[in-house]
Amino acid sequence: TTRAEDVDDIKLVVGVYLEALSEYPADVVRHVLTTHAKMSKWWPSWQELAERLDLHTERRRRLSEILEAKP
Secondary structure, three states: OOHHHHHHHHHHHHHHHHHHHOOOOHHHHHHHHHHHOOOOOOOOOHHHHHHHHHHHHHHHHHHHHHHHHOO
């Protein structure tokens, strides 16, 4: 492949990731993306990111439920 095709492929992948990431709270996305480099030197698969995003989002949801249940 040519360099231009490689760049187009990267843009496509980044676009797909951005669309999927937009469904999560911004601060959770920022945290997961900035800390991933400490866990792996490779570009993360969507599965790796989704697992961590879901974990942090679920923690937030549970905390919110606890706080809302307080009288």
